[in-house]
Amino acid sequence: MEGQELPCVLIDCIGGKHGVYEDHAEFLKERFCLITMKEYLENKNFLGKKIRAIYMWYHRPVINEELLQSLPNLKIVASSGVGIDHLDLNLLSSYGVKVSNTPFIVSTDTADLGMALMLASSRRLVEGHQMAISPDTEYFPANWLGAEVSGATLGIIGMGTIGYKVAERAKAFEMKILYHNRKQRNKEEEHAVGATYCKKIDDLLQQADFVMLAVNLTPQTHKLIGKRELQLMKPTAILINISRGLVVDQDALVEALQNKVIKAAALDVTYPEPLPRDHPLLKLKNVIITPHIGSATMKTRHLMKENMTESIQAGLAGLPIPNEVLL
Numbered sequence: 001m002e003g004q005e006l007p008c009v010l011i012d013c014i015g016g017k018h019g020v021y022e023d024h025a026e027f028l029k030e031r032f033c034l035i036t037m038k039e040y041l042e043n044k045n046f047l048g049k050k051i052r053a054i055y056m057w058y059h060r061p062v063i064n065e066e067l068l069q070s071l072p073n074l075k076i077v078a079s080s081g082v083g084i085d086h087l088d089l090n091l092l093s094s095y096g097v098k099v100s101n102t103p104f105i106v107s108t109d110t111a112d113l114g115m116a117l118m119l120a121s122s123r124r125l126v127e128g129h130q131m132a133i134s135p136d137t138e139y140f141p142a143n144w145l146g147a148e149v150s151g152a153t154l155g156i157i158g159m160g161t162i163g164y165k166v167a168e169r170a171k172a173f174e175m176k177i178l179y180h181n182r183k184q185r186n187k188e189e190e191h192a193v194g195a196t197y198c199k200k201i202d203d204l205l206q207q208a209d210f211v212m213l214a215v216n217l218t219p220q221t222h223k224l225i226g227k228r229e230l231q232l233m234k235p236t237a238i239l240i241n242i243s244r245g246l247v248v249d250q251d252a253l254v255e256a257l258q259n260k261v262i263k264a265a266a267l268d269v270t271y272p273e274p275l276p277r278d279h280p281l282l283k284l285k286n287v288i289i290t291p292h293i294g295s296a297t298m299k300t301r302h303l304m305k306e307n308m309t310e311s312i313q314a315g316l317a318g319l320p321i322p323n324e325v326l327l
């Protein structure tokens, strides 16, 4: 690349709570001329014309029509992670901008986290930890028991790449696996993990001891789990959400947890994120919340950065884009 001008790529910022990690920025700077949002805003007319790609790290920078109008040479948005519900694909396509994401890289970690949440909530890990470190409480009250995961029934809603990896892990726990997919049934995968397909989501909800949500957020899955669905679940069942907060009607969930319609919930995702500090979900003992950390491991984030770089380079060279998101 010596002597050649590096292509300009817009990022939100470097470091801080939401920025591109500093070591990632070093890697990117060897390949691109990075322009932060702050720099771009200070010199919109000049830099706007230079920017050819956006490296969108966890939904930042926010892309709207105003931004697109000011970037006439934008070719590609490389978005981290699998979910693309933060992007308006029609709008981007109307500006001739391609989009990529990093779907396969995140699936193993996200499935691992789903299992961790299932085990933590069933065996009451957070409560147990608090009990163990508290000087005041009885160490192990006689009625303090959890529920078994091994041998229980797991219902996976959304058997995509992540859902399937959850099923593989659940098989090792000798769980009975049910799954529901809105569109397609995959008999080969089903057979490999010994899962049973439930055409009706209601059948899965009624039978499962654990319901794991692994769907994409789309208009069809928006508040897929509401009051009616929660009421169909067993009073002993636990809901685990590793997809998007908005797949669940959160008010209905709070009510169900308060009234013991279901036993517990373990959520890696909520809306908004983070929840306001006075939100009722934060006050319930039968809830575990993690801060949207499905793919938050060193290895995955490193691979994500490499994958996004490859997509940008391919997009700018007019080559097939790895993990292009098609309309």
Ligand SMILES: O=CC(=O)O
Binding pocket: 080, 081, 082, 083, 084, 106, 294, 295
């Ligand atoms: O939420 C994380 C992702 O979309 O990968």
